[in-house]
Amino acid sequence: MDDLKKNLAVNGGKPVIQGGLKNRHNIGIEEKNAVMAMFDNAIETGRAPGYNGPEEETLCLDFAKFMGGGFADAVNSGTTAVYVALRALDIEPFSEVIVSPVTDPGGMMPIVMNNCIPVVADSAPGSYNTGAAQIEARITENTRAVIVSHIMGEPADMPSIMKLAEKHGLKVLEDCAQSHAARLGGKLVGTFGHVAAFSTMFGKHFNTGGQGGIVFTKDEGVYWRIRQYADRGKPFGMEAGATNCVASLNFNLSDMAAAIGIEQLKKLNGFVKSRRKLASMLEKGFVNLKSIEVPGILPDAEPSYWFMRLRFNGDSLACGKAEFLDAVEAEGVNMIKDYGIARPYLMDWFINKKAFGTGGFPWTAPQYKGGHTGGFECPNADRAIADCFNLTVYESWGEEEAGLILQAFEKVEQAYTK
Numbered sequence: 001m002d003d004l005k006k007n008l009a010v011n012g013g014k015p016v017i018q019g020g021l022k023n024r025h026n027i028g029i030e031e032k033n034a035v036m037a038m039f040d041n042a043i044e045t046g047r048a049p050g051y052n053g054p055e056e057e058t059l060c061l062d063f064a065k066f067m068g069g070g071f072a073d074a075v076n077s078g079t080t081a082v083y084v085a086l087r088a089l090d091i092e093p094f095s096e097v098i099v100s101p102v103t104d105p106g107g108m109m110p111i112v113m114n115n116c117i118p119v120v121a122d123s124a125p126g127s128y129n130t131g132a133a134q135i136e137a138r139i140t141e142n143t144r145a146v147i148v149s150h151i152m153g154e155p156a157d158m159p160s161i162m163k164l165a166e167k168h169g170l171k172v173l174e175d176c177a178q179s180h181a182a183r184l185g186g187k188l189v190g191t192f193g194h195v196a197a198f199s200t201m202f203g204k205h206f207n208t209g210g211q212g213g214i215v216f217t218k219d220e221g222v223y224w225r226i227r228q229y230a231d232r233g234k235p236f237g238m239e240a241g242a243t244n245c246v247a248s249l250n251f252n253l254s255d256m257a258a259a260i261g262i263e264q265l266k267k268l269n270g271f272v273k274s275r276r277k278l279a280s281m282l283e284k285g286f287v288n289l290k291s292i293e294v295p296g297i298l299p300d301a302e303p304s305y306w307f308m309r310l311r312f313n314g315d316s317l318a319c320g321k322a323e324f325l326d327a328v329e330a331e332g333v334n335m336i337k338d339y340g341i342a343r344p345y346l347m348d349w350f351i352n353k354k355a356f357g358t359g360g361f362p363w364t365a366p367q368y369k370g371g372h373t374g375g376f377e378c379p380n381a382d383r384a385i386a387d388c389f390n391l392t393v394y395e396s397w398g399e400e401e402a403g404l405i406l407q408a409f410e411k412v413e414q415a416y417t418k
């Protein structure tokens, strides 16, 4: 083994980043004060904090304003946000819903929980995100809706997708669980489709404590259905005297979680600005490396970098992607080395058609007239996952962290260069 290889942390050498980079530090005194004020009030008045109260109302109004107008409802996770958003589109059970291939299970399972059939479209070439051509290839007479995920904060090609959807009379749900404040052509993602779902779990751009989600729409009719489906069919938006109008579950966010969200939302633009600045510093550094490419994105896209998607190029190296990234990780760089974990259609639940009971419902229900029950080939998604990895980027990191990350990649590249 030569000296360069011996010096790698993976081989027992001293890592570039000793003790790891600093944690995210995205929660501050503002969130603490907001929650403490609710405790103070509860102790003083004897009334416990609840839900559907002033904090949730403020969060929803603020969020709708952030989106440039419309309606928002806070729910208790990104998964339930997708579930409620899809339900609010009022498509009939056993319809086919086309969905992005690279997503969280929470971005795909709600289709089945709505008694509909998930049909997985491939990614656009070179991307985790699906595109209009890949969606079009999956449209049948049973298709009623499309769920488009903007993965890693990278906008999907919404103008082309909306044009296609219009042509075929399809509803579009934007899954913005990873893409808060990302823009395409200057327009926020989540404002292109008929409805949008956001996750506000603790790792997202802005959060409502441990878990949470927001459903957004510009359509008031859809909004009232969202409210009803998110809370046991309560007759929101209906005439006085109406009773619970539809069966559903309780997906409410608590007001205490909303109070955290109000403060976090104020920080969102700043967080995203910092993430873009960090990504730009890293991008400039990666230009000098042969092993790492910054993949092309849509020309007018402004990602919000949940992670920074990067492509490994092993042409000049004597190792493969896994070995290379293991070595970079050992130098103290955090990342998701293989995003193959984010293909829910390759998981047991999907392959074994396991949702309700043991008979494969809803895929096997006689009411389902199509044949799109599995075996979805997604070669572009496979390629993107094989080639790419997701580098952790935090809004609290700056020049120092970017420098250390680049140094770690450089060190490993030098050691493995043929």
Ligand SMILES: Cc1ncc(COP(=O)(O)O)c(C=O)c1O
Pocket (backbone or CB within 6 Å): 077, 078, 079, 080, 082, 103, 104, 105, 106, 107, 149, 150, 175, 177, 178, 199, 200, 201, 211, 212, 213
């Ligand atoms: C694309 C996508 N959709 C849905 C979800 C589900 O969100 P949650 O974890 O808040 O339920 C996630 C979670 O990361 C996601 O990345």
